Every structure is written in C-alpha cells, then in structure tokens.
Ligand SMILES: Cc1cc2nc3c(=O)[nH]c(=O)nc-3n(C[C@H](O)[C@H](O)[C@H](O)COP(=O)(O)OP(=O)(O)OC[C@H]3O[C@@H](n4cnc5c(N)ncnc54)[C@H](O)[C@@H]3O)c2cc1C
C-alpha cells in the first residue's frame with residue numbers, strides 16, 4: 001500500500017483499534033491501516049491473562065489473549081494493513097499524521113479519516129502526592145501486571161495495594177497465587193472501586209483484607225520500600241490522628257485510576273472533556289475535528305472490554321463513511337447535560353438523526369434510582385454505582401420525538417420510592 | 418445449625434447473605450437476598466463455588482518468557498492455590514497453538530490445562 005492512499009488510519013491496536021479497523025473495512029473502506037507502537041496487535045489484552053472478557057460480546061468467558069486472538073484473526077483475514085513498532089508522534093487538525101519506526105524512519109500520512117484508539121494510562125504516585133522517601137518498590141498495578149504476566153518478574157514478597165480498582169484487585173489474586181503475601185488493599189472511599197465480582201473472587205476468596213476509608217499517609221525505606229503508614233480517613237478524606245498503623249511491606253502497588261491518553265488529541269486541537277480527559281464526541285464518536293473519530297479508553301475509561309469493542313465499532317463505521325463521502329452531514333447539535341448525581345455522559349452531544357449508545361457514570365452510589373434521559377428514556381435501577389457504567393441505547397425513532405425543538409437534554413438519576 | 422455467609426454478585430448491590438443449614442447440610446433458610454436471581458446465585462455458590470482458573474507457565478527455547486494458560490473447566494475455589502503450585506513447576510516449548518493441552522489431568526481431577534495464546538517462537 002502506498003501511504004498516500006490510506007482511507008482510514010487507526011492509531012492503536014487494542015480491542016478498540018482492532019474493532020474500529022474491522023468495522024471500517026467491513027463498511028467498505030478500501031485501505032485501512034493500523035499503527036501500533038508495540039510489537040504485536042492487542043494492546044492491554046496481552047497482559048490480562050485472567051478471564052472475564054467477552055461475556056457480552058461473544059457470550060463466552062474468555063481471557064484477554066483469547067479475546068485479542070479473535071480480533072487479530074479477523075484483522076488479518078480482512079487484509080487490513082498493519083504497521084507494528086510504529087509510534088504516531090504527531091497529528092494535526094487537518095488529519096496529517098507523522099509516525100516513526102526503525103524500518104521506514106519517519107512516515108507522513110494524510111488519511112481521509114482517523115480513528116483514535118490509544119487507550120489510557122495509569123495515574124502514578126506523582127499525581128497522588130504521598131509524602132515519604134523515594135525508594136524502589138512502588139509500581140502502578142498495570143505495570144506490575146505486565147511484569148508478572150508477560151515478562152516473568154515478581155515485583156516483591158510482601159505487597160500493599162493502594163486503591164481497589166479492578167486492576168489492583170486482580171493483581172491481589174494473581175500475586176497471592178504466585179506465592180506473594182498481599183497484606184491489604186487500601187481504599188479511601190467507603191466502597192470498593194471495582195466490580196463486585198472482583199471483590200468477591202479476588203479478595204474474599206483469598207481472605208485478603210480490604211480496608212475501606214483508609215489511605216497510605218507515608219512510605220518508609222531508603223533503597224527499597226520497607227513499610228507504609230496507613231490511617232483511617234474522615235468524610236473529607238483527611239487522615240484521622242491516632243489511627244495510624246505501620247504495615248511492613250517491600251512493595252506498594254497503586255491502583256488509583258486511569259486517564260485517557262490524550263497527547264495526540266491535544267496536538268490536533270481536539271476539544272477535550274475537562275472532567276474525563278478524553279475528546280468530546282458526538283454519537284458517531286466524531287471529535288471536534290472533522291474526520292477524526294475516537295473509541296475505547298481513549299474517550300473514557302470503560303469497565304469491560306465488550307463495551308470498548310462496541311464503541312470503537314461505531315467510530316470505525318463512521319470513519320469509513322467519512323472517508324467515502326469526504327465529510328458527514330452535520331445537523332444542529334443537542335448537548336447532554338449531566339443532572340442530579342450524574343458524573344459523566346458519553347457522547348456529550350448528539351444530532352438526533354441517528355441511533356445513540358450512551359455510557360453514563362453516576363457520582364455517588366445510590367439505591368433505588370430512576371435514570372432519565374429527557375422525557376425520552378427512563379429506567380429503574382436497584383443500585384447505581386460509580387464503578388459500574390450504565391449503557392443506554394436510544395434508537396433514532398425515539399430521538400425523532402424531539403423534533404428539533406431542544407438544544408439540550410437533561411440526564412439525571414432521580415431517587416425512587 | 419451451620420451458617421455460611423455469601424456475598425451475592427448477581428448485581429452491583431452485592432447483598433451480604435446468610436445461609437442456614439440443618440444437620441444433614443440441607444439449606445433451610447436464606448436471608449439477606451433482595452431478589453429471586455440472588456437466591457439462585459447464592460444456592461449455586463453454596464453447592465459448588467467454582468472459578469475459572471488462569472495462570473502463566475514458564476517457557477523454554479522461546480523469545481517469550483511466559484505463556485498464558487487456563488483450565489478447560491472451572492475449579493473449586495479451594496483448589497486454586499494447589500493448581501497454581503503445580504503450574505509453577507511446568508515448562509513448555511514452542512510451537513504451541515491456542516487451545517492446545519499443555520498439561521492433561523491436572524491434580525488427577527480430570528481437568529486439562531490449555532494454552533490461551535499461540536507460542537510461535
Ligand atoms: C489492567 C487491566 C485489567 C483489565 N481487566 C479487565 C477485565 O477483567 N475484563 C474486561 O472486560 N476488561 C478489563 N479491562 C479493560 C480492558 O482491557 C480495557 O478497557 C481495554 O484494553 C481498552 O482497550 P483500548 O483499545 O481502548 O486500549 P488499549 O488496550 O490500551 O490499547 C491502546 C493501544 O494503543 C497503542 N498506542 C497508544 N499510543 C500510541 C501511539 N502514539 N502510536 C501508536 N500506538 C499507540 C498502545 O500501544 C496500545 O496497544 C482491564 C484493563 C486494564 C488496564
């Protein structure tokens with residue numbers, strides 16, 4: 001393929017990138033190119049050797065590599081072009097893209113449309129500001145996962161995990177099974193950050209203590225971590241005097257959240273959602289820059305991979321259309337307004353002219369609630385939790401009821417009886 | 418009477434439930450569940466608390482240090498640690514295909530361990 005002929009360029013080959021590329025190809029885009037900085041397709045899936053992938057998408061409980069495998073085969077079967085070990089370093093507002101690898105050197109592309117699928121990165125200690133020394137032995141949970149599952153290193157013998165996100169809990173189980181002593185999982189909030197399934201199967205199953213409303217206040221050790229001080233926190237998340245205890249350990253894992261990878265998006269002048277950190281998108285997953293689409297964790301962090309694939313298919317499908325037509329018809333926009341107890345909504349705007357899949361996160365855990373999207377949609381939930389994203393499908397025939405009258409739609413979580 | 422506490426994972430609520438058993442081990446009472454699906458789940462979890470088992474095994478003569486694996490059937494949760502111990506002593510060599518058995522009849526319980534990825538080189 002001549003690089004001058006690329007119809008759809010996909011940046012990143014995780015579940016999002018592969019699903020977008022496959023969909024774009026299936027919808028008739030001739031030259032689809034995936035650019036991936038790693039030496040293989042699949043993104044994060046390779047280090048997720050546990051199961052829990054694909055229950056919704058395939059109706060089967062797969063491990064990360066098995067889930068990746070199905071998409072990789074399809075990418076190959078469809079004749080999608082792949083550039084591995086290729087890092088995209090620049091993206092401009094008119095879709096000019098620069099990438100670099102050791103075979104071709106610098107590569108300049110001007111694809112007809114682009115799909116961003118760069119995933120997310122983990123928050124690290126710098127963003128947390130825990131006082132203390134700077135010894136070795138502090139890792140993000142995802143880095144530890146890569147070490148243990150791909151590279152074959154055990155990060156330490158006695159581990160404390162800060163944050164009860166899914167990755168942290170999954171690593172608690174994985175390390176325990178590798179013979180490591182996991183001393184405790186420490187969570188500052190009054191509830192677990194990840195899925196209930198992971199709390200039960202990763203922590204309870206192995207009697208790993210979970211300390212809610214606690215945090216790490218100090219790290220001890222010169223060369224290597226020797227201990228951490230933990231303390232209970234009050235409702236403003238401030239450590240309570242006199243509740244400190246020292247826990248001996250040689251390793252601290254941080255599982256304190258993920259943020260969309262947004263360097264290229266910034267470079268291209270794409271408007272970002274200040275709260276989520278990913279690009280603002282419409283229901284086609286088109287960003288503020290025409291012809292640049294986005295899907296998966298680069299837009300907002302998903303809990304499960306099935307949603308990543310589905311969302312990216314939307315982006316891939318519209319990227320194919322854009323590459324064929326040169327532009328998309330844009331109707332007046334309707335903005336989604338987060339109302340009571342709503343933290344975030346993706347997409348942030350819709351046209352009202354095509355089907356919409358919304359992903360909604362609440363701010364606080366609440367029992368017996370009613371989720372409402374304007375007057376168009378209403379559903380009751382036994383419980384709504386920040387850790388479990390809510391997915392809502394609104395077909396275009398429902399949206400037609402708006403009749404172009406509204407420019408805003410309120411999304412809220414009302415308290416039920 | 419014997420009691421067992423089980424957290425239901427049927428939905429995000431995560432109800433803390435208690436099962437009471439009579440002397441024959443029959444469940445006579447379930448408290449704490451908030452719905453029918455929840456009762457079904459905790460009964461099943463009481464009878465047979467099984468988990469999908471995944472791990473990695475060391476490789477030889479390969480550019481990759483590890484190969485991810487799983488059992489072809491779920492294990493009882495009480496068998497997980499033992500299974501991990503057994504697998505920590507296993508070494509495999511390329512070429513292997515995803516789905517191929519790398520260790521038959523794990524712990525003599527009639528469960529096979531299979532590769533969850535190809536090991537080409
Ligand atoms: C540790 C962990 C455990 C998880 N466990 C589960 C689970 O049990 N069940 C479940 O359903 N989901 C799970 N998830 C969620 C799921 O794996 C992720 O949501 C999913 O991998 C995100 O897909 P993605 O394609 O958006 O991003 P990624 O998989 O991160 O892929 C992004 C890709 O883009 C590439 N890239 C980035 N920038 C560039 C650039 N400039 N140039 C070229 N390439 C670039 C990266 O190398 C990477 O390959 C887990 C996630 C994590 C992090």
Ligand code: SF4
Nearest residue numbers: 425427428432451455
């Ligand atoms: S019992 Fe019902 S309401 Fe409670 S966690 Fe289980 S499924 Fe949810």
